[in-house]
Amino acid sequence: MEWACRVPIFRHPVILKQLGIAVGIPFGIVxxxxxxxxxxxxxxxxxxxxxAALFLLTWLFILALYGGKYDVEFTLNSDGVRCRTGSKQARxxxxxxxxxxxxxxxxGRLTTAGAGVLAQSRQDVFLKWARITxxxxxxxxxxxxLRGGWTENVAIFCTEENYAAVEQMVRQQVMC
Numbered sequence: 001m002e003w004a005c006r007v008p009i010f011r012h013p014v015i016l017k018q019l020g021i022a023v024g025i026p027f028g029i030v031x032x033x034x035x036x037x038x039x040x041x042x043x044x045x046x047x048x049x050x051x052a053a054l055f056l057l058t059w060l061f062i063l064a065l066y067g068g069k070y071d072v073e074f075t076l077n078s079d080g081v082r083c084r085t086g087s088k089q090a091r092x093x094x095x096x097x098x099x100x101x102x103x104x105x106x107x108g109r110l111t112t113a114g115a116g117v118l119a120q121s122r123q124d125v126f127l128k129w130a131r132i133t134x135x136x137x138x139x140x141x142x143x144x145x146l147r148g149g150w151t152e153n154v155a156i157f158c159t160e161e162n163y164a165a166v167e168q169m170v171r172q173q174v175m176c
Contacts (some may be wrong), residue, residue, distance in 0.1 A: 001169060004073040004086060007157045009062060014143050014155055014171050015070070027051055065092060074156055075171055080128040081146060090123055129173040130166045137167055144170055 009015055031051055038044040062068060071086025085093060100116030131148035138145065142163040144156040158166045 001076045001162075001166065002074065003159065003162055005157050006069040006071050006073065006086075006161055008055075009066070009068050010059070010069050011159075012143075013141050014138065014145065014157075022048075027055075027105075035083060065096070076156075076166065078129075078173075080126055080131075081156065081170075082124070082126045083152055083156070084124045093123060094120065101134055125152075125154055127152055135172060135174055139163060139167070146170070 007015065031048060034047045035044060038047070055116070065091060070079040072088055072090040075084075078135045097116045097120040100119070101113045102108065104113030104116060129144055131152060132146050133149075134145075134147040136145040142158040142160060144158065144167060146154045146156065151162050156166060156170070
């Protein structure tokens, strides 16, 4: 079973939850620490303004580069699930990730370079059925969340037309 779909980044509940965890919590903690340690300093507003500006610029960058959509392709077969970034978007991602690695190395910021390497490594993910330990079915958003090991997670974004068939296949394969 194979299909491709375009998922709205800023409107899909699963993506919004993951963004909230990955971005919202750390920046929220930083904002709280800045607020608690700054007293009544005017610099509090500058710091919080910079965080807000970073969020705004990131949002604009994603809208401009990707149109606010995530192009993804899925293949389900007897071996497992393959989740791959759409080919056109994968080319853009390679450029952005290579720039991130290069600029990170050039500036001496190895964590930035590492983030670029990690981002590129998740462009094509394969998860064997035997490795799946947890499945969450979200028919309201036509999404199935698969969890394997610590770093093995796949969100299967379905269409309204194929959700039932994909859910049935996942149930059959995970039960085996």
